[in-house]
Amino acid sequence: MKVPHPTHRKSRAVGMALAAASFVFGAANAQADTTLYVGAYGGSFEQMLKKDVIPVFERDNPGAKVVIVPGDSTTTLAKLQAQKGKAGMDVAFLDDGPMYQAVQMGFCGKLADAPVYKDLYDIARFKSGNAVAAGLIATGIAYNTRLFKAKGWPAPTSWKDLSDAKYKGKLVMPSIKNTYGLHALLVEARINGGSDANVDPGFQAMEKQIAPNVLSFDPSPGKIAELFQADEVALAVWGNGRVQALQQQGIPIDFVYPKEGAVALGMGVCVVDHSANDALAQKFVQMILAPKTQAVLAESQGVAPANRKTQLPAAVAARVPDANVIDKLLRVDWDVVNAKRADWTQRWNRQIER
Numbered sequence: 001m002k003v004p005h006p007t008h009r010k011s012r013a014v015g016m017a018l019a020a021a022s023f024v025f026g027a028a029n030a031q032a033d034t035t036l037y038v039g040a041y042g043g044s045f046e047q048m049l050k051k052d053v054i055p056v057f058e059r060d061n062p063g064a065k066v067v068i069v070p071g072d073s074t075t076t077l078a079k080l081q082a083q084k085g086k087a088g089m090d091v092a093f094l095d096d097g098p099m100y101q102a103v104q105m106g107f108c109g110k111l112a113d114a115p116v117y118k119d120l121y122d123i124a125r126f127k128s129g130n131a132v133a134a135g136l137i138a139t140g141i142a143y144n145t146r147l148f149k150a151k152g153w154p155a156p157t158s159w160k161d162l163s164d165a166k167y168k169g170k171l172v173m174p175s176i177k178n179t180y181g182l183h184a185l186l187v188e189a190r191i192n193g194g195s196d197a198n199v200d201p202g203f204q205a206m207e208k209q210i211a212p213n214v215l216s217f218d219p220s221p222g223k224i225a226e227l228f229q230a231d232e233v234a235l236a237v238w239g240n241g242r243v244q245a246l247q248q249q250g251i252p253i254d255f256v257y258p259k260e261g262a263v264a265l266g267m268g269v270c271v272v273d274h275s276a277n278d279a280l281a282q283k284f285v286q287m288i289l290a291p292k293t294q295a296v297l298a299e300s301q302g303v304a305p306a307n308r309k310t311q312l313p314a315a316v317a318a319r320v321p322d323a324n325v326i327d328k329l330l331r332v333d334w335d336v337v338n339a340k341r342a343d344w345t346q347r348w349n350r351q352i353e354r
Contacts, residue, residue: 035065036280039079039092042070044245048300057287064280073098073179080107080272090275091284095179096133097341099268100334103130108270112282116289116307121326123264124306133266134288135303138255138321138329139183140262142224142238146252147231156235159187159258163209172227172236173210174219176348181219182341183263184237185348186332191260196333199344206352217353221245228253239265241302244319257325264329267303 040046046068054066071079073095080092080102094102102108108130111117117132124133141156148155153166162171162184174181188210189195189202215233216223221242227233228251240262243255269288271281287293294305298312304321305312312320321329 033063033065034277034280035067036091036277036284037067037069037089038284039069039071039076039089039094041072041093045093045301046070048296052296052300053287053293057284060287061280061283066284077102077107081105085274089272090277090281092270092272093134094268094270096264096266096268097179097182097332097334097338099126099131099266099270101338102270103128104335104338107273109273109275109278111271111285114282114286116286119307119309120289121306121308121323123326123329123331124266126268131268131270132285132289133306134269134285135267135294135297135301135306136321136326136329137239137241137265137267137303138257138262138325139180139237139239139265140258141256142228142236142243142246142253143256144228144231144234144252145254147234150231151234153234155254156256157259159184159191159260161258162213162235162237163205165213167213167234169213169215170232170234171210171213172216172219172224172233172238173206173214174237175217175353176341176345178219179265180237180239181217182337182344183265183332185344186337187258187260187263187330190330196336199340203347203351211352225249225251240319240321244302257321261328261330262321262325264326264331266306267301 040049049068057066058064069089076092076094077098079089083089084107092102103126110130111132120132124136126132141161143156173184176182176185185199185202185206186196188205189199192201192205194201216227224236224238225246228246240255243253246253269285271278271285275281289307291307291310294307294310295312297303298305298320299316302320304326
């Protein structure tokens with residue numbers, strides 16, 4: 001058998017040591033790079049995060065990489081249910097109703113204490129301390145400015161306008177499966193003597209007075225834009241942010257805060273419980289709540305800042321609910337509503353969308 005020359009043995013040993021060192025160094029680098037998975041709304045919201053938020057976060061947190069997992073609130077909540085106890089999303093954005101469900105199901109961990117939380121409006125806080133609203137939207141009435149002008153109609157002012165016979169076949173009422181539709185049901189219950197716990201008066205108003213005026217229960221932005229552009233609808237129950245987006249497309253539409261009160265819709269955000277990247281996830285949520293990011297959200301998405309210290313350009317401030325409006329927004333008791341929503345959905349399908 002040929003015995004390797006001592007020099008060859010030494011070279012081989014050095015080579016193996018270098019290879020081992022290279023592997024260890026590479027593994028260390030791989031561990032230093034942390035990927036944060038964020039469940040968030042798709043479309044313009046996802047693009048805004050990728051363009052204006054994530055690059056800043058990654059710059060300020062070397063080694064961090066943020067990946068968006070796009071989906072609406074229902075889809076993201078289902079993903080949280082599927083991943084429970086496993087590695088997956090680290091941060092989740094959900095509308096406030098589904099977010100309360102996520103908290104109740106134990107999907108959201110405690111938010112770490114930070115100065116930014118002291119600057120939030122009270123309405124942006126969740127009772128549990130496991131989530132916050134990153135922005136606030138108002139559910140109210142959208143109306144067709146061109147059609148109203150042609151008809152000589154005054155702008156709507158009240159939720160009761162939805163039942164005015166002159167709007168027969170000219171109303172879009174989102175289904176109860178959509179938060180806007182659910183908000184309308186709850187408001188109708190309240191102004192007709194009921195409450196979040198007693199929605200019978202709301203169902204009666206919907207069935208007898210409002211449903212006869214409804215042209216469509218389809219709440220998709222594309223469908224509503226099409227109907228408004230063609231002057232096929234006069235009114236819709238919709239959010240101020242959505243109305244802003246349609247205005248930017250040149251749609252003849254404007255938003256009204258009804259005199260009985262518009263309804264608060266919080267764009268909730270939380271750190272997923274037992275996230276493997278909890279510290280980084282906490283930093284991400286805190287950045288979302290910082291005044292600079294809040295201003296980006298307001299300009300891009302038409303949501304009112306959750307942070308009182310946010311400064312907005314006058315043109316942007318005019319498009320989102322201000323502090324006075326925010327303080328007057330109607331709040332939903334999601335603990336009550338979520339417990340009954342499945343039953344209400346079945347009732348809605350039988351009684352309203354027949």
